[in-house]
Amino acid sequence: xxxxxxxxxxxxxxxxxxLDIGGYATAFARTFLDEAPESILTTVKFFETGxxxxxxxxxxxxxxxxxxxALSMRAKQPKRGVVSGTKGYVEIxxxxxxxxxxxxxxxxxxxxxxxxxxxxxxxxALKYEVQDMxxxxxxxxxxxxxQMSHDIAHILTSVRTSWGMKYPFD
Numbered sequence: 001x002x003x004x005x006x007x008x009x010x011x012x013x014x015x016x017x018x019l020d021i022g023g024y025a026t027a028f029a030r031t032f033l034d035e036a037p038e039s040i041l042t043t044v045k046f047f048e049t050g051x052x053x054x055x056x057x058x059x060x061x062x063x064x065x066x067x068x069x070a071l072s073m074r075a076k077q078p079k080r081g082v083v084s085g086t087k088g089y090v091e092i093x094x095x096x097x098x099x100x101x102x103x104x105x106x107x108x109x110x111x112x113x114x115x116x117x118x119x120x121x122x123x124x125a126l127k128y129e130v131q132d133m134x135x136x137x138x139x140x141x142x143x144x145x146x147q148m149s150h151d152i153a154h155i156l157t158s159v160r161t162s163w164g165m166k167y168p169f170d
Contacts, residue, residue: 009049044163
């Protein structure tokens with residue numbers, strides 16, 4: 001077997017869907033959960049190089065809020081997050097560089113209203129991250145983002161551990 005030179009399928013370079021795109025999906029999911037998940041279920045399909053090519057992940061917290069995520073390195077799928085509730089749902093396309101969100105309010109089974117929200121510029125995505133870090137440094141505290149980052153890292157590690165996946169440098 002030939003080891004790929006690019007990082008996507010190279011285990012020596014921490015390749016695979018979980019660490020390449022899973023952080024974005026997990027960040028999106030965790031943003032809409034009121035608390036970190038207590039239950040994490042997952043299944044995986046490995047590529048011949050040993051990295052995760054495709055996976056499904058279900059998160060559930062003590063409030064019975066659930067998330068279902070699908071990750072794939074080879075199958076084409078939209079970069080879309082959907083948040084569903086009892087009164088409607090929100091679709092965010094091109095996450096994490098989205099500039100719009102489509103909100104659908106479901107007043108009844110036969111009546112829907114729609115709203116589009118627009119904010120920011122995808123070209124300025126890194127600038128927003130720098131501004132958040134600068135605000136943290138200047139204020140000396142954050143608005144929960146450090147805990148959120150910890151939760152995301154914990155979820156990713158739990159998923160990888162349940163797969164029995166180790167990198168050569170672990």
